[in-house]
Amino acid sequence: xxxxxxxxxxxxxxxxxxxxxxxxxxxxxxxxxxxxxxxxxxxxxxxxxxxxxxxxxxxxxxxxxxxxxxxxxxxxxxxxxxxxxxxxxxxxxxxxxxxxxxxxxxxxxxxxxxxxxxxxxxxxxxxxxxxxxxxxxxxxxxxxxxxxxxxxxxxxxxxxxxxxxxxxxxxxxxxxxxxxxxxxxxxxxxxxxxxxxxxxxxxxxxxxxxxxxxxxxxxxxxxxxxxxxxxxxxxxxxxxxxxxxxxxxxxxxxxxxxxxxxxxxxxxxxxxxxxxxxxxxxxxx
Ligand code: AMP
Numbered sequence: 001x002x003x004x005x006x007x008x009x010x011x012x013x014x015x016x017x018x019x020x021x022x023x024x025x026x027x028x029x030x031x032x033x034x035x036x037x038x039x040x041x042x043x044x045x046x047x048x049x050x051x052x053x054x055x056x057x058x059x060x061x062x063x064x065x066x067x068x069x070x071x072x073x074x075x076x077x078x079x080x081x082x083x084x085x086x087x088x089x090x091x092x093x094x095x096x097x098x099x100x101x102x103x104x105x106x107x108x109x110x111x112x113x114x115x116x117x118x119x120x121x122x123x124x125x126x127x128x129x130x131x132x133x134x135x136x137x138x139x140x141x142x143x144x145x146x147x148x149x150x151x152x153x154x155x156x157x158x159x160x161x162x163x164x165x166x167x168x169x170x171x172x173x174x175x176x177x178x179x180x181x182x183x184x185x186x187x188x189x190x191x192x193x194x195x196x197x198x199x200x201x202x203x204x205x206x207x208x209x210x211x212x213x214x215x216x217x218x219x220x221x222x223x224x225x226x227x228x229x230x231x232x233x234x235x236x237x238x239x240x241x242x243x244x245x246x247x248x249x250x251x252x253x254x255x256x257x258x259x260x261x262x263x264x265x266x267x268x269x270x271x272x273x274x275x276x277x278x279x280x281x282x283x284x285x
Pocket of ligand 1: 028029030031036037039040145146147148149150173174175176177183184185186
């Protein structure tokens with residue numbers, strides 16, 4: 001496994017792999033790798049012959065007062081995880097590689113970024129779409145692998161690639177969960193035992209939603225208030241930032257459940273912000 005710190009070196013390595021006729025897969029991450037990332041790497045290895053994992057804590061997707069500085073950066077552990085998972089190259093650039101000058105050019109996706117996580121974090125998706133465009137241009141992969149856990153991100157990136165004719169497939173992999181149902185996240189390590197236990201209520205509320213829909217409840221408002229009740233049972237959940245039921249393609253709010261819907265939520269436990277979601281296809285009975 002190689003570790004490329006510069007754009008030039010990762011390009012060289014990918015070029016050599018391409019010369020051997022290899023299909024190239026990219027797994028973009030911010031490091032602090034966990035089982036969710038490993039699943040993405042495995043999915044990439046199944047579809048591609050050469051896997052690049054990028055590790056870059058992207059400053060442009062963090063807002064003022066967010067955890068950019070303290071975001072965990074355990075590079076040696078990450079490298080070991082990648083090596084064991086059979087990764088070919090880690091691309092771990094410094095900020096001076098990715099943003100050598102004041103960044104004047106941005107990629108933004110409209111509409112899809114306005115609701116859900118974009119409402120209270122309006123800077124976030126512009127940072128994500130810009131850094132992903134840069135990574136796609138740097139690595140030149142055939143496919144990039146993302147997690148369903150960040151559902152809005154997945155939908156936004158798929159649309160960006162389609163709108164801009166980026167010659168790359170976006171593959172979305174299922175959310176990996178702990179036994180409690182809590183979606184695995186690099187930020188879970190900020191939680192105390194009690195907070196972590198309470199965070200299990202996030203998935204419980206999504207399961208309740210699924211159950212209600214299966215029982216034939218179609219009013220979003222009714223479902224959301226039931227989900228809210230479940231989250232309120234957890235004393236360390238300080239704030240429910242949002243619970244939204246939206247069309248899974250347009251991300252527009254829907255009042256009556258039907259077709260493919262995304263149920264997504266964000267909560268705050270202390271200073272930790274956690275998100276989760278499920279997709280339901282209500283046209284399938
Ligand atoms: P991050 O390092 O948090 O930016 O995440 C990098 C990629 O891993 C993103 O595509 C995430 O959606 C994905 N990811 C993070 N956590 C999970 C999880 N629990 N299950 C599946 N994918 C995940």
